[in-house]
Amino acid sequence: MAYSEVEEVDGYVGNFKVKVRKKARYVREEDCNSCAECAEVCPVVVPDEFQMGLSSRKAVYLPFPQAVPASYIIDMEACLGTNPIACGKCEEACEKVCIDYDMKDEIFELEVGVVVVATGMDVYDPTELDEYCYTRYDNVITSMEFERLICAGGATEGHFVRPSDRDVPQRIAFIQCVGSRNNAGDKGNRYCSNICCMNTVKDTLLLRDHYPDCECTVFYVDIRAFGKGFEDLYMRSREEGVKYIRGLPGEIRQDPETKNLFLTAENTLTGEVREYEFDAVVLSVGVIPRRDSALVKKLLSLSTTGDGFYMEAHPKLKPVDTPTRGVYICGCSESPKDVKDSVTQASAAAARAMTILNAGHVTVEAITAAIDPALCTGCGLCAKVCPFNAVEVDKEKKTAWVVSAMCMGCGNCGATCNQGAVTMGHFTDDQYYAQIDALLDEDAADKVFTFACNWCSYAGADNAGISRIQYPASPRLVRTMCSARVTEDFVLYAFVKGAPVVLVSGCHFADCHYIDANRQTVKRVYRLWDKLEKLGIRPERLQLEWISAAEGQKFARVMRGLEEMRQQVTAEEVEHTKKVLAEEWEKKLAREAKRKKKAEADESRDEVQVS
Amino acid sequence: MSNEEKAAVATGEELRIGVFVCDCGSNIAGTVDTAAVTEYAETLPNVVAVVRNRYTCADPGQNEIKKAIREYDLNRVVVASCTPLMHEPTFRACVAGEGLNPYLMEMANLREHCSWVHGNDKEGATAKAKDLVKSAVARAAQLQAREETRVPVTQAALVVGGGVAGIQTSLDLAEAGYQVYLVEKEPSIGGIMAALDKTYPTMDCSI
Amino acid sequence: MSQETKFKCLKCGHEYVEKYAPDDDIERACPKCHSNSVRPEKPKKADVAEKK
Ligand code: SF4
Ligand SMILES: [Zn+2]
Numbered sequence: 001m002a003y004s005e006v007e008e009v010d011g012y013v014g015n016f017k018v019k020v021r022k023k024a025r026y027v028r029e030e031d032c033n034s035c036a037e038c039a040e041v042c043p044v045v046v047p048d049e050f051q052m053g054l055s056s057r058k059a060v061y062l063p064f065p066q067a068v069p070a071s072y073i074i075d076m077e078a079c080l081g082t083n084p085i086a087c088g089k090c091e092e093a094c095e096k097v098c099i100d101y102d103m104k105d106e107i108f109e110l111e112v113g114v115v116v117v118a119t120g121m122d123v124y125d126p127t128e129l130d131e132y133c134y135t136r137y138d139n140v141i142t143s144m145e146f147e148r149l150i151c152a153g154g155a156t157e158g159h160f161v162r163p164s165d166r167d168v169p170q171r172i173a174f175i176q177c178v179g180s181r182n183n184a185g186d187k188g189n190r191y192c193s194n195i196c197c198m199n200t201v202k203d204t205l206l207l208r209d210h211y212p213d214c215e216c217t218v219f220y221v222d223i224r225a226f227g228k229g230f231e232d233l234y235m236r237s238r239e240e241g242v243k244y245i246r247g248l249p250g251e252i253r254q255d256p257e258t259k260n261l262f263l264t265a266e267n268t269l270t271g272e273v274r275e276y277e278f279d280a281v282v283l284s285v286g287v288i289p290r291r292d293s294a295l296v297k298k299l300l301s302l303s304t305t306g307d308g309f310y311m312e313a314h315p316k317l318k319p320v321d322t323p324t325r326g327v328y329i330c331g332c333s334e335s336p337k338d339v340k341d342s343v344t345q346a347s348a349a350a351a352r353a354m355t356i357l358n359a360g361h362v363t364v365e366a367i368t369a370a371i372d373p374a375l376c377t378g379c380g381l382c383a384k385v386c387p388f389n390a391v392e393v394d395k396e397k398k399t400a401w402v403v404s405a406m407c408m409g410c411g412n413c414g415a416t417c418n419q420g421a422v423t424m425g426h427f428t429d430d431q432y433y434a435q436i437d438a439l440l441d442e443d444a445a446d447k448v449f450t451f452a453c454n455w456c457s458y459a460g461a462d463n464a465g466i467s468r469i470q471y472p473a474s475p476r477l478v479r480t481m482c483s484a485r486v487t488e489d490f491v492l493y494a495f496v497k498g499a500p501v502v503l504v505s506g507c508h509f510a511d512c513h514y515i516d517a518n519r520q521t522v523k524r525v526y527r528l529w530d531k532l533e534k535l536g537i538r539p540e541r542l543q544l545e546w547i548s549a550a551e552g553q554k555f556a557r558v559m560r561g562l563e564e565m566r567q568q569v570t571a572e573e574v575e576h577t578k579k580v581l582a583e584e585w586e587k588k589l590a591r592e593a594k595r596k597k598k599a600e601a602d603e604s605r606d607e608v609q610v611s
Numbered sequence: 612m613s614n615e616e617k618a619a620v621a622t623g624e625e626l627r628i629g630v631f632v633c634d635c636g637s638n639i640a641g642t643v644d645t646a647a648v649t650e651y652a653e654t655l656p657n658v659v660a661v662v663r664n665r666y667t668c669a670d671p672g673q674n675e676i677k678k679a680i681r682e683y684d685l686n687r688v689v690v691a692s693c694t695p696l697m698h699e700p701t702f703r704a705c706v707a708g709e710g711l712n713p714y715l716m717e718m719a720n721l722r723e724h725c726s727w728v729h730g731n732d733k734e735g736a737t738a739k740a741k742d743l744v745k746s747a748v749a750r751a752a753q754l755q756a757r758e759e760t761r762v763p764v765t766q767a768a769l770v771v772g773g774g775v776a777g778i779q780t781s782l783d784l785a786e787a788g789y790q791v792y793l794v795e796k797e798p799s800i801g802g803i804m805a806a807l808d809k810t811y812p813t814m815d816c817s818i
Numbered sequence: 819m820s821q822e823t824k825f826k827c828l829k830c831g832h833e834y835v836e837k838y839a840p841d842d843d844i845e846r847a848c849p850k851c852h853s854n855s856v857r858p859e860k861p862k863k864a865d866v867a868e869k870k
Contacts, residue, residue, distance in 0.1 A: 331776025350783030465723030473735030
């Protein structure tokens with residue numbers, strides 16, 4: 001389905017429900033035979049985005065000659081108007097009557113078992129790099145524009161001409177790493193874009209092939225020619241007489257008359273600093289994550305690494321899996337890569353997807369919620385916080401229940417229920433209290449008590465481990481599926497047991513694996529801060545941090561900070577907290593016992609009635 | 612009633628926990644005094660067997676677990692090794708092979724969360740490792756057997772993005788006989804590759 | 819409705835003002851130390867009364 005966008009994804013591995021919007025083309029693609037009559041009569045001329053704006057197209061157009069589907073499309077932003085019809089020329093011209101001005105977007109609902117994300121990349125826009133004057137000088141172009149100029153199907157039918165005077169340039173410079181490998185991190189990206197070196201090597205050979213007399217000079221940082229056959233190609237380019245100069249030019253100046261360009265650069269191999277004159281300069285621009293990658297990320301609950309590309313489930317062993325089961329990634333959405341690597345990874349993703357499809361069934365972890373009808377009062381608070389609408393409430397019968405197939409086990413309802421009616425499978429309250437007891441029974445004062453969510457902060461701590469980032473040994477971690485599982489009472493109980501500092505940590509907002517469950521975490525922490533303050537306990541002793549699975553650095557930094565904080569908490573302070581909270585805790589236990597008794601009494605009464 | 616006793620009452624059986632401390636070669640043992648941790652584990656409530664292994668995840672290590680389950684009639688297993696995000700499935704399968712419900716297995720993360728990050732504080736790391744084992748044992752005492760549900764898989768795939776990667780994935784999946792929906796935002800599939808002239812290293816056409 | 823609200827960072831103590839509504843969907847961090855332990859000050863009763 002071309003010209004379509006995924007709007008909504010529901011469900012879980014094996015059973016995704018997807019809503020796709022197929023945008024109106026205003027040309028019936030089944031009928032269009034690309035005769036081009038419509039474009040001929042269309043009076044509107046706009047820059048052609050496929051040719052990087054180097055040539056123009058009409059408002060009704062075919063994106064490029066080999067387009068699939070091979071159907072024209074009307075660009076409604078450019079069209080003179082169809083309501084009322086202002087021009088209508090194309091409709092008249094189309095013999096097959098496939099123009100339909102009233103076409104509407106269509107919504108398709110699909111059911112699929114697996115999802116593969118291959119959303120690709122965008123190209124770095126060098127406008128922000130003042131030194132290269134991309135927007136100021138005509139003859140400074142990007143490597144993407146170069147492709148469209150040298151291509152036989154391109155804007156100039158394969159004649160590589162420079163924009164200022166449409167002459168074929170004789171002296172061409174390539175500047176590498178534009179927008180890549182900038183360690184200052186202020187402009188562009190830190191990472192290596194992987195493909196630009198070889199792309200330039202290829203470009204120089206294309207130029208030498210088309211124009212045997214032209215002189216090519218490449219300014220580089222390092223030439224990375226690591227793939228199969230890459231070194232050979234690089235050597236061929238050198239043999240062809242392409243000059244490689246190690247060092248990037250500091251600036252580009254233009255001769256206002258000839259529009260020729262002057263570059264000053266230091267050859268860091270020889271130490272020679274000099275000025276060079278060129279007819280055209282090609283900026284070898286890097287690869288960036290798609291500008292709209294956040295959208296798909298949200299739809300499928302994916303994570304991204306620090307550089308903005310989608311994150312794999314494991315950097316070595318699960319390179320095409322994602323944290324969401326049944327969702328796979330490949331191509332440049334995962335990291336910059338060339339065609340061959342994209343194809344390899346795509347097949348890998350297909351194979352991984354097939355393991356699930358082929359098995360025909362998946363098992364769902366038995367970590368879902370259950371509601372005890374005897375304790376439930378039907379208040380419906382849990383249903384409100386459940387991100388998956390898995391809780392159904394019967395207000396009349398004053399009870400609620402969980403639809404297991406829809407429950408993902410985040411524990412938000414468990415932390416919300418103030419009747420103690422929710423039991424989280426495999427992550428029960430009792431299990432947590434047992435862990436808190438175990439960890440804080442002895443020497444509580446030396447420990448930093450930490451709740452970490454399974455997907456992000458726990459994995460972030462793993463990441464610190466894998467990267468061997470050192471931090472003090474005081475933290476004691478307890479794993480929750482979501483930070484929203486952290487019941488206020490868990491935190492209070494940790495303080496009752498004498499914890500000097502408690503941390504609640506989870507995924508960044510955008511990464512929450514339970515859609516937005518962790519917004520509730522924030523609310524609970526706010527309430528806890530208020531409560532602590534009211535009881536005369538420094539709210540600072542409860543900390544909140546969002547740490548992603550890739551942020552081992554941040555995890556370690558937070559841990560160092562907490563250790564400093566712990567050392568400032570005095571023994572008296574801890575004693576005071578224990579005393580104040582112990583009273584609160586007694587009250588809570590008494591309340592609970594009473595509730596239990598009542599529930600039991602109700603139950604036996606019910607039984608009597610039944611019998 | 613203590614928590615442990617409560618759990619025992621709930622399951623109607625005596626708790627018999629086995630703890631398996633892993634050296635992970637020198638990955639853990641290089642920093643954490645695993646011998647001390649092993650000794651300590653023996654003193655924990657309901658623990659009836661403690662075994663120290665060089666590599667618990669390798670076959671010999673897994674066999675030790677299986678053997679101990681049989682020999683000591685274990686009904687809870689604690690593996691003190693690496694992150695559950697990696698090996699939980701491994702050890703769940705291992706205990707399941709011996710007839711124990713996989714949800715009765717708990718892990719303590721002595722590697723990623725301890726030995727690898729406290730390399731220059733052996734004492735602190737060992738103390739922490741003991742705590743982590745203690746916590747895992749306490750949790751294990753509370754674990755309940757759970758049944759996983761099997762859900763059928765819809766025999767269709769969604770591929771988002773019609774560049775070269777998306778096209779390749781779709782072709783592979785379709786060839787294998789599955790229904791594939793390829794969704795592309797732009798009016799034509801092809802992505803960035805369609806806009807390239809020639810491709811390296813063989814200099815062939817991109818379309 | 820979001821209102822200019824005083825926030826205090828419970829990590830470094832930095833205080834700053836930012837728009838805030840109880841239901842806005844914004845991940846917050848201290849502008850100084852980047853900690854996420856930032857606490858909004860409750861609107862004082864007096865302020866609320868004044869508005870009325
Ligand atoms: S655990 Fe999470 S997903 Fe499951 S019912 Fe409770 S709130 Fe909903
Ligand atoms: Zn701060």
